[in-house]
Amino acid sequence: MKNRPKNNPFASENRNSRREFCKKSALASGAALFPFSVASEKYLVSQFTIPYKSKNMISKSSKSIIGPYGPWLADHRKDPGELSFRHATYSNVKSWKNEVLPKVQSYIGRPDIDATPAVRVTATYQYDGLDVEELEWSWPYGHPTKAILLKPQGAHKPLPAVLGLHDHGGNKYFGCRKIIKNGDQHPMMTSHQERYYEGRAWANELAKRGYVVLVHDVFTFASRRVRYHEMGPIPWGDVSTKGRSDDNPESQKNIDLYNDWASAHEHVMAKSLFCGGTTWPGMFLLEDQVALGILAERPEVDEARIGCAGLSGGGLRTNYLGGLDHRIKCAVSVGFMSTWDDFMLHKSYTHTWMTYIPLLPKLMEFPEILALRAPLPTMSMSTNDDQLYTLPEMKKAVTILEDVFTKADASDKLSCRFYPGPHKFDAVMQQDAFDWFDRWL
Template identity: 50%
Template sequence: MSTDRREFLKKSGLAGLGVMGGNLLNLQANPQSINPALPVNNQQELNLIGAYGPWAKSLNLEKLPSYSFRNSEITDPDSWRDATRKLVAERMGAVDLGSIPKVTVHQTGTFEGVDFEEITYQLPSGNPTKAVILKPENVQGKLPAILGLHCHGGNKFLGLEKISRTKDDIPPYVQAHHNTYYEGRAWANEAAKQGYVVMVHDAFAFGSRRVKIEDVPTSIRKGITDFSLETEEQIDVYNDWASNHEHILAKSLFSAGTSWPAVFLAEDQMALNILADREDVDASRLGCAGLSGGGLRTVMLGGLDPRIACAVAVGFMTTWADLLLYKSYTHTWMSYVPILPQELDFPEILGLRAPLPTLVLNDIEDQLFTLSEMEKADKILQEVYAKANASDRYKCTFHPGPHKFDQAMQVEAFGWFDRWLKG
């Protein structure tokens, strides 16, 4: 495993284990190490919460969730979809960000065949959101559009730069990110070259939307300041701080009656409003895509916003059982909606968009998920789309390799968009 990948795993979840993580892994390998006199059930599959795992799974995850479209008594797709979207919004603690804000264009130009606009807009809280608009050079008229959703990657200092580019001279750590997860490409630019208007914005708590050190009490700053974030080493220090601060931010959002997925969704929908409102965009042909954290956001936005005519979720598809038993430690607080597993399995959030076209791209050796659970998620979505009489509009592909959105996967994604947004 590369150093970059180890750092990613550390910052996107493993850092939360610390010394206890080492103890947990040791106990999984040798449950008697804590007390050799204790009996061991060798028939029980090891899981992250030990003897409590089978019990916790039995509470809700061994039967069809109550709002699952796979239930035979659900026969009206439209009524089911409307009611279930409303339910998910309630479970999340949906927030309203108001009307579309004024957009300020700061810079325009052309880079490697792509015209770009660097913009900002002010949401009701936090610093202005930075975004970039990309489209093919010298193209006129309305085009289909894609909202590009950047990843987590253990790096909250960066946002839109993870998948877009407007100049040759970029910091080495940005290029390293492109190399590690996207086979050296800024995939949003590549999508624009295929004939799309592509918008990429900084997500909540990333880039321009990140939590600033000077805005929190001195007691939790850990001796760092925003003004010192210049070198790659200093940025790594901030990202470590931000990883630990996720616990505080998530608990604070819960205390406010909302959740991280709700804020993600609200800000992504506002970006979609801005994109759809452009004169060069055909608002009837909107898509979204993203890897990892961007794949999670694709699940939520694609499942809950009917304007997304075509969705491509990359590197984020599994079941609640996988997160319960095996892989919660590789994920952040951004994934969880309390109580919802009683009513929908995780893939069924994305399945709310059936019969609209949906592509899921998985990596066979993805260390963030269990392969058998990714395969179960695929079967669930197959069932949902079959019941919606739209099997031809759902596709799932398993690509070789670890967690990534490489060039082969990008080609498949762009082909899927071409089929459904240009066809």
């Protein structure tokens, strides 16, 4: 076993559409994105008598998803924020990161858990030219994590590795199975991969290219999901009595019933996490960092050559993990790059509660979370017709990324690309992402 680095932590798709999922979830983010403390009457006067002048060129008559409050709220944040590397205060990227990273981590509120989980191998076999291991590890809370490790058949020498981060897709019943294939595939996962990945299990394709790839179920998905019968009473959404017609938990009807309930439960989980002093990104960061540590300790993995990638919810997780854990030497964020203004004024209803960090938007723009990894190699991939964002704000986010990497004298370490079509990570995009990993890992 390798020596653990000192900084190693552990210190939709439903049956209708992603749009329908978002409508059901009612994932409004207003409370999370409108935080300020009232310290005195003087503060109140200064905050509520500001002159109206929009830094975003949004007129008083412009419509937002929160009505006439949108333009004012957009002005409430300064750009660049005080933790932004674009701010005149900062000139040296290393000293900036040393100062800013602890502050960002404090806002994210990642739970402080020190133990290292014992990893159990529950099955080994070969599939499609790959060696496959089914893994499991336990936590002080919730059910054990299940994961799949894929590697070239017979691989022994240290290889580059990638932590594959599965998407959200409005489907919490499934996790790692969304981006892998290891035998008989559930019909819902076949359609999921056809819709978002051009029918490809991209984790398998990357492993065939010579990488060790680990994909794990993350907090509230699949093996880590909330079981209805284990909860205290909530006076709505009793999935135990909503028409289950058979005893097969993996029938599409029963999975749809669960996903409908889980989408409606998402705001409850988010509020409880806030009350517990953490956030959903904090929970993701904890569990993804633990999986990263498990991958780094594998004897066939070169721990100096590890990357991460994911689409949509996996892109969100890439932004946080890649930005805050520099053991990730190359990061590819797919289908999750825009601005806080885009979420606040236009698109928060299309996004999960898993996106938001209270207070942080006042200090830095959303793409600057991923930019915390500068000058390490970074790729952002977006699509022109992605229904989850507005194109102008996606392009603004890319400009912010480019400004940070240019100021860090690392323009060659950043690649931001746009592709035709809707929300996806298709074969062409996968090829470009894999080429980027080849270049840097």
